Amino acid sequence: MKKLWFSFLLLLAPLAAAQSLEFGVWAGGPGLSVGPTVNLNLPKGDWTFDAYLRAYLPNTDEISFGLGARRAFEAGPAGRGEVGARGFIGMDAHYWVEGFGSVALGKAALDLSVGHTYNRTPSHFWPLQGETLGTYARLDGKFRIDRHLTLLARGYFHRGGGQAEAALAWRVNRQTFTLGAGGVDRASNAYAVLGYRTPYDGAVVEGRLRLGTLNEFRLDYADRSYKAHLTLAYPARAQAGVAWDAWALDAEVDQAGYEFYLRYTLPLEGL
């Protein structure tokens, strides 16, 4: 009995310095699988450590553990960034590893993540993992040409395909118009990108439309209390999410099934 208590206290030890503890419930299908989730967030100076645990019920053999570490750094004028890595392993021998880095340096910003997923059904929520099996890389870049024009570029490459996109954002007063083009797998699979962002009654509203080979409409809304987004795509897919206070709710439905994730972040500030 003493051993049990000791193990329990040992498990609780990281809470003493933890910044936050996230509790969540994930549900997905087809069929019904429920995933109670815990994410412990532990900042230590410029370092932040994360520990993840998700149990899938009733298939308990899919229980998943994860660890992550990242380090923030300052990088000259208006510069900051972070590098990190995280990895997950499941009882059914699936695993997922990812390294990531981001840097904002004056007029340019770059985000890069490279990962590898093995034998796992992708889960779009908590955390956002590779949507494909095998090795993948994501790249997002921004470059401010002047105070009105910003060049945006993104790429997503994975085993068997890829996607690349470039767009120009033009800011007029407090509104931003975006126009660009992208392609899926090859140049002939092209699509257009149109975007509009504006402040509205103390909030910010942004709409983005991708039309062509890729058909997708995304709407973002944010005010002081709520952040919400809605994505509608064809072939049929819908995703919606809302975050308020310490709560967040995300849902997705597509032809393969559905996913749902509700989470609450408990601030600890070190117990």
Add this chain to the structure above:
Amino acid sequence: MRRGLALLVLLGLPALAVSAEALFDQVAQVLDQSPWEARLQGRIVTPGGDAQEADLIVKTLPEKQIVRIEFQKPDALADNYVVITPDKVYNYLFLTNQVVVYPRAKARIEGLGFDLSRMGDLRKLGEEGEVVWDAPREVRFQKRPAWHVVGRAPDPEASGFARVEVWIDREEKRPLRTAFYDAEGQPLSDLEWTAFRTARFTADDLVAFPPDAEWIEKK
């Protein structure tokens, strides 16, 4: 008659002289009495050692000790802003739409080789012994009657500067120009205060960020 006049002038001079401390008290009174906004234009040196053109809009709410510095130039900082409150410093980065929050004690105001938050309180620099001020001299600054005060830092390495020069409007008792120099005499920041006006800010006006910004809290 001439001797009498000369004696009167000599006797009168000490009464006209003003110490740097008394002058900064008067400036502080002006700057502390109501919210104000000013445009600061000139040059600053980045941590990389490059001198860059600077154009900043400073907004303050003295009652709550809140300062907001909006960057117009240099280009690399344009549209970024810093909000300094008694306990926190908020650094907004436009390009990534992020707000990085630091505890005031650990704050790093990104992009500047010199901490702008210390520039406004000249009186405190003297009180804390960081600067030893010379007696103010009467000069004209852009045709306006002004006081010119020079201060020297006994410990330049600790202060981050070796010398500071300030021009103060003699009538309105507000800064006209502030310049900080390193030990080699190279300017770290040299800014003219233009478009000074009192305003009606509230704390919510100054501690305001885009609602869709990502928040990063540094401990």
